[in-house]
Amino acid sequence: MTNRYWDALTTPLIGQNPITLQILGICSALAVTTTLQTALVMSAAVTCVLALSGASVSTIRRFIPRSVRIIVQITIIASLVIIVDQMLKAFAFEISLRLSVFVGLIVTNCIVLGRAEGFAMGHGVIASTLDGIGNGLGYSLILLLVGAIREFFGHGSLFGFQILWTTAQGGGFDPLQLMLLPPSAFFIIGGIIWLIRARRPEQVDRSEFRIRGESREEGR
C-alpha cells in the first residue's frame, strides 16, 4: 500500500510529468515563467488546487452521477481556484498583480480536470491527494526550471538577486530580450522534452501516420 502511495506521489515528477509527457498546462507555463518568483507562486497555487480537488472529488466520487460528473468536478475546481485567487489578492497582492488572469485560468488548466477525471474518480482519498500533490510538483518542477532559465538569461538574476550585472546597470551582461517573451518558453520546454525523451525512449510518441515517400520511421 505504502508503495502505491509513493508511486502516486513520485511518478508524475518525470515518468508521467503532466507538462513534458502529457503536454498539458502549457499556456500558464509560457505566461508566468518570466521570473522565478511568479513561477513559484503559480506552482504553489496549482499544487494546492490539485491536491484539494483530488481530495474532494475522490471523497464524493461514489455519489457523483456519471452523466454530470464533469460539471461537478468543474464546480469544485472553480470554487477552489476562486478561493486561491482571493487569498493571493489579500495576502500576496504584488504577486497577484503580476500573475493577473493566470490564477483564474487554473480552472481551465487541463492538468486539474485531467487528474480529477482520470485519477480521483477511481481512487481513494489519500491516493488522490498524493496524486494531486505529485502532479503539482511535476508541474512545479518544469515551471521552476523554465523560470530559472528565463530569469537568469533575461534579467541576469535569480529570485530577484542580481547575479550577472547587466549593461544597463554598468555590468557586462547584455540580457536576452527573447527570454522575456513567451516564445522562449516554447523553446525551453521543447528542449526539456527532448532531453527527457532522449534519456527515456519509452516516452516518445509513436507516429500516427507516415508521410508518404518517407523511408525511415521517425518519432514525432
Add this chain to the structure above:
Amino acid sequence: MAESSIHENPFQALSMLLGVAVLCALLVSVSAVKLQPRYVANLEAYRLAQLESILSALSGTAHAVAADEIESRVVELGSGRYADGIDAATFDARKAAVDPNSSTPIPPASDIAGIKRRAKHAGVFLLRDPGGRIQLIILPVRGSGYQSSLYGFLALSGDTSTVVALRFYEQGDTPGMGGRIQDPSWEALWPGKQVYDESGTVRIGVARGKVSPASVDAQHMVDGISGATRTSQGVHGLLRFWLGDSGFGPFLERVRRGEA
C-alpha cells in the same frame, strides 16, 4: 474512470448536485466576504504608492514632495470648475462612473477610451508653489485595454503642456505583453512629451510601432508596445479622451487661464 456511481436515480442525483453547488457557493462567498476588505486595502495602498511615485519622479526637478502637500479637489468635468459641494476625501470615482445619477453615457462615436459612461465629476490632485501657482496637475485616467480596464494617473506640468509622468496602477492585460504598460522602461518614455501642437490640438499619444525620431510626432508620441497593439491603442485613446473636450479639456483650459 469512476469505479461505480450508485446514484443514477434522478432525485438523488439532483439533491447531490444541489449539495455540491450550495457547499461551493458557501465557501466562495465566505472567503470573498472575509478577504474583500484586505484586497480593497491593498488596492488603495497600491494606488497611493503610484501617486507617491509620480510625486517622487518630480522631486528631481523641484523639491521632494510629500503626499500631504498635495491639494485634492473634485472637478465638474463639463464646466471645468471645482465642485466645492463634494468632499474630495470621500468622493468615490468608481461609484460615480456607474451610477446613472452621477454619470452620463458617452456617444459611441466619441468614446475613444472605450468606457461607455463618464462620471460628471473627477478627483484631481494639484501641487502649488509658495506663490499659489499650480506647479503640477495629476489627473486620473481610465480606458479599455485588450481585455481589461486600465486605471492610471497622468501628471502634467503646471502650464498643462508637458507630461511629467504616466502611471497605471490597475490593469489586467496579458503579462509580458499589454501588461508592459507598467514596465519602468515604458513609463520612462513619457516624461517630457508635449500634449499640444502649436495650434493647441491634443497630439499626445501612442504610435503604432516605433516613432521616427525625425518626425514631428517624436515630441508628442511614444513607441507602441510590440505584440500589444490593442493595449497601446487603448492608452492612446484614453489619453486623447481625457485630455480632450469631453474629458479634462475645460478644466485644463481654466488652469491655463489661471482661473483654477
